[in-house]
Amino acid sequence: MSLKTFFFISRSANKDNTQIECYRKAIHISSIILPITYRYIFNYNRKLTILIFLAIAIVSIIVELLRLENRSFKKLFYSIFGIMLRKHEMYDFTGASYLLTSAIICVAFFPKDIAFASMAFLSIGDTMAALIGINLGKRKFLNIKKTFEGFLACFISTFIFGLFFLNPFIAFFGSLTAAIAELVRIPIDDNVKIPILSGIAMMIVYMFV
Numbered sequence: 001m002s003l004k005t006f007f008f009i010s011r012s013a014n015k016d017n018t019q020i021e022c023y024r025k026a027i028h029i030s031s032i033i034l035p036i037t038y039r040y041i042f043n044y045n046r047k048l049t050i051l052i053f054l055a056i057a058i059v060s061i062i063v064e065l066l067r068l069e070n071r072s073f074k075k076l077f078y079s080i081f082g083i084m085l086r087k088h089e090m091y092d093f094t095g096a097s098y099l100l101t102s103a104i105i106c107v108a109f110f111p112k113d114i115a116f117a118s119m120a121f122l123s124i125g126d127t128m129a130a131l132i133g134i135n136l137g138k139r140k141f142l143n144i145k146k147t148f149e150g151f152l153a154c155f156i157s158t159f160i161f162g163l164f165f166l167n168p169f170i171a172f173f174g175s176l177t178a179a180i181a182e183l184v185r186i187p188i189d190d191n192v193k194i195p196i197l198s199g200i201a202m203m204i205v206y207m208f209v
């Protein structure tokens with residue numbers, strides 16, 4: 001049996017694509033542990049956070065390379081995680097490696113509260129956009145699969161979260177940018193474009209408030 005056949009069998013076993021995507025996003029919300037660790041466990045210690053995140057990212061990349069190059073490890077990996085992977089991730093890094101990379105960038109270059117919020121916006125906004133968009137979305141934007149309901153869910157959930165930690169203007173524009181980044185079709189992984197673009201937007205607003 002070819003790897004491609006194995007992959008699609010593992011994905012489709014007793015689940016349709018909608019169920020799989022909801023399952024992915026339910027797990028994706030667990031990435032909130034990264035900003036929580038930065039703020040509450042490491043107490044905004046930038047050097048320590050980057051060191052720990054970098055170590056985890058290196059391990060993740062090693063696993064990715066083994067998955068892509070070693071046939072035996074590849075089969076083992078897909079038997080465990082295959083149901084959570086999208087088709088393009090068969091031949092590319094998974095979202096986890098991109099997520100860790102963007103987290104390191106956020107911590108390294110953004111002010112502490114903005115870094116915390118931008119990472120959290122990814123976990124919360126991307127998850128809510130998918131769950132609401134898939135299950136309740138009716139109004140699709142032209143030429144893309146994303147829905148207005150998903151866009152609104154991303155914006156509202158991140159904005160409410162941001163109000164607890166940020167100036168309202170910073171939270172508003174950061175949330176709006178996160179929702180737009182999740183919506184638009186540009187060839188950059190959501191795990192990179194959502195936190196980085198929302199962080200840049202919040203940085204710009206931060207300079208004027």
